[in-house]
Amino acid sequence: MGDKLFVKIERLRRLYQCTALSVRVQRSEAGGLGLGLSDENEIVEFLNPTNSTSLQIGDQVISVNSVSLVRERLGALLSRRFSHEPALVLLVSRPHQPRKPYSGDVFASLSAQRLDGSNIIEWHSDLWKARPDAVWGAFWTVTLPAATGRVSLALHRSLLLTDPLHGQTVLELDDLKGEDLNTRWHLLRAKGAISSSEIVGEVLLSVRRFASFASVSPRAHLRALENSDEEEELVVTPAQHKTEPLLPVVDLPDPAGD
Incomplete structure (x- = not known):
């Protein structure tokens, strides 16, 4: 057998058109990424401009350095696995506008x-x-x-x-x-x-x-x-x-x- x-x-989740992106981010001088996040690790605000040019409000963080976020907050994963990493690669989904779930x-x-x-x-x-x-x-x-x-x-x-x-x-x-x-x-x-980065x-x-x-x-x-x-x-x-x-x-x- x-x-x-x-x-x-x-x-x-997110049953609508999005683009999956790998984004390199840097820690701020205070050690964080400068992101205000929802419980689902969706970016709702920028607390400082460190990564505001590479990320957008509404981006959903899916994984960090290929480690998947399931029900864990991004900050908890960073502390547990990547506390000494100055730069990280986030996989995010970026919704097309307007959203049509x-x-x-x-x-x-x-x-x-x-x-x-x-x-x-x-x-x-x-x-x-x-x-x-x-x-x-x-x-x-x-x-x-x-x-x-x-x-x-x-x-x-x-x-x-x-x-x-x-x-x-x-x-x-x-x-x-x-x-x-x-x-x-x-x-x-x-x-x-057409592209593997386009998801639904x-x-x-x-x-x-x-x-x-x-x-x-x-x-x-x-x-x-x-x-x-x-x-x-x-x-x-x-x-x-x-x-x-x-x-x-x-x-x-x-x-x-x-």
Whole structure:
């Protein structure tokens, strides 16, 4: 049997057109970046002009030196991982104006694909009302076919008669090494996007690749093969969870605002 893959959709945000940019920033004389940030690490003001020419109000900070911000404040990450770095590279998403967020029903599809992008097998979630302020919680635990070269997570809008693709992100299997659970923001890109920097949203995924079934998904569906002691997974839609409110972010001193 092939490797197993656990994928959970934690959250969606910024379901509108943005540009993803890598921006080099400098610390101010006080040691911070001079940024006033929301709980989601969106820039809401500049406290000093140190980085005001390279960043803009409304920029969403996604990662620092390739370390993803999940629910941690930028200042806390800087103190924990980069306290002695005078310069940093931020990955930010910059919204196009005017913002046109999508807030209707959506569903997701997880596809095992060959290296050329052709689908081998696809699994769908149930419908969900897109809410950036809530946890989605749909997940899959699946057996990857032997020919799988990569995995695609696609988000579809559910309209009256059609289900157009909103955006998708690709998980390269070579990047999923070991059996650690990895949670980070992934960029959603529209099909046929001219530039890889043009995105239409962000999805927070928890992903784990492993060699045998473990307790990562206690509700994984198994059945015994006929006349065999081996087990394989039933192909089912992911378990759905009641929408949960986001936990408040503890307001700690923020070195990014110095």
